[in-house]
Every structure is written in C-alpha cells, then in structure tokens.
Amino acid sequence: MSCAICSADTKTTKYQVKPKECSIDICDICLSQIDQPDPQKLDTDHLRCLDNSMWSENVAVQVVVYRLFAKLSDQDKLGMMYLEDETLNWAKQDESHDIHKDAHGVVLNNGDTVTIIKDLPVKGAGFVAKQGLVVKNISLDKSDNSLVLGKINGTAIYLKCSFIKKR
Numbered sequence: 001m002s003c004a005i006c007s008a009d010t011k012t013t014k015y016q017v018k019p020k021e022c023s024i025d026i027c028d029i030c031l032s033q034i035d036q037p038d039p040q041k042l043d044t045d046h047l048r049c050l051d052n053s054m055w056s057e058n059v060a061v062q063v064v065v066y067r068l069f070a071k072l073s074d075q076d077k078l079g080m081m082y083l084e085d086e087t088l089n090w091a092k093q094d095e096s097h098d099i100h101k102d103a104h105g106v107v108l109n110n111g112d113t114v115t116i117i118k119d120l121p122v123k124g125a126g127f128v129a130k131q132g133l134v135v136k137n138i139s140l141d142k143s144d145n146s147l148v149l150g151k152i153n154g155t156a157i158y159l160k161c162s163f164i165k166k167r
C-alpha cells in the first residue's frame with residue numbers, strides 16, 4: 001500500500017478523516033505531521049509532497065492536505081485548492097483548530113495553572129486581575145480557542161489566551 005499523501009511505498013495506517021467515517025491509508029511520517037500540534041515543528045521537507053497530493057481526486061485526501069496547508073499557514077496553496085463547499089466545510093471541522101495556546105504559543109490543557117501577564121479589568125466583577133496573578137485549574141472554552149475559564153477571587157471569569165502564560 002502506498003501513502004495517500006506522500007505516495008511513499010511503505011507501511012501505512014488507516015487514518016480517519018474526522019468527523020466523517022472515512023479513512024485514508026497514510027505513512028507514519030504523514031501521520032506524525034497531522035498529529036503535530038506545533039506548526040514550528042512540522043517537517044517542511046516532507047510536506048513538499050502536498051504539492052502533488054493537493055490535486056488528488058480523493059476528497060478525504062484533499063481535506064487532509066488542506067488542513068496541513070492551514071497548519072503551515074500556506075495561504076497561497078490554500079487559495080489554489082478549489083474545494084467543493086461540502087469538502088471545505090469538512091476540512092474546517094478540524095479538531096486541531098480547537099487547540100488553545102498561551103501568549104507564547106504553548107498548548108494549554110484543562111486543569112493547567114497559568115499566570116496572568118497583563119492587568120485585566122474584569123467587566124462586571126469590579127476588580128482587576130493583576131499581572132503575575134496565578135490562576136489554577138483553568139478550563140478551555142469549547143467554542144472559542146482564544147478563551148479559557150478560570151476562577152479569580154472565587155469568581156469564574158474568561159481569560160484571553162494571549163494574556164496568560166502556562167506555568
């Protein structure tokens with residue numbers, strides 16, 4: 001079996017292109033690129049294979065390629081891929097878009113402890129969350145990856161990810 005993304009003739013694994021029940025056979029290297037949460041650590045040499053696979057007629061492959069270009073922030077290639085509306089919607093339902101990152105790009109998880117890096121007036125609560133304040137046990141906002149929920153002075157408030165730093 002050859003990899004649906006890079007066409008390497010090697011051992012492949014079934015990869016489900018979520019949220020659909022549809023899978024493609026890909027090699028371990030391509031899989032590691034899809035699973036890599038940090039865009040800085042992507043293997044850009046290996047991912048040159050996308051220049052070929054972006055023209056695949058398999059929509060599941062198109063979706064995966066589109067998501068990888070999005071992760072690479074390659075706007076040119078994203079613009080060159082003319083996906084059908086339905087395929088584009090599928091491509092955008094990417095779990096990795098739900099990743100929350102702090103001010104330094106570090107991935108945040110539920111239960112993390114963070115430090116506030118800038119004084120934040122808390123609307124409605126009548127106090128300022130001071131720079132340097134530690135907030136324990138944050139929860140990630142499911143609908144907005146720029147926000148986490150944390151408790152300050154016993155009040156649950158939303159914090160902007162760009163104003164916090166993971167400890």
Ligand SMILES: [Zn+2]
Nearest residue numbers: 003006027030
């Ligand atoms: Zn591959």
